[in-house]
Amino acid sequence: MSERTAFVVIAEFVARPERMGDFLVECRADAASSVGLEPGCRSFDAVVPDDAPDHVVLYEVYDSAAAFAAHKATAHYARFAQAVAEMTVGTPVVRSCTRVG
Known part of the structure; x- marks a missing residue:
């Protein structure tokens, strides 16, 4: 698949304020394992929106x-999913996208 047509996943979580630090540790570990161990994972970033400090967006x-x-x-995905279940509020919003440019 070319760079232009990569498969992109955007997942947005709402973290429990008292668990944000733990949640970010889990995100970093999952991102590092994904990029380091999966030949099909090109990049994996975790970001916190400036206008929503309790949200974490994963851009994969x-x-x-x-x-x-x-x-x-x-x-590592199974571990992440299990670990963060109690660190978040509600169900994450997950979107799959195709890079077109």
């Missing part, structure tokens, strides 16, 4: 939808 770039599916089957 994969070679394909299949590479993202492989990501969701990894042990």
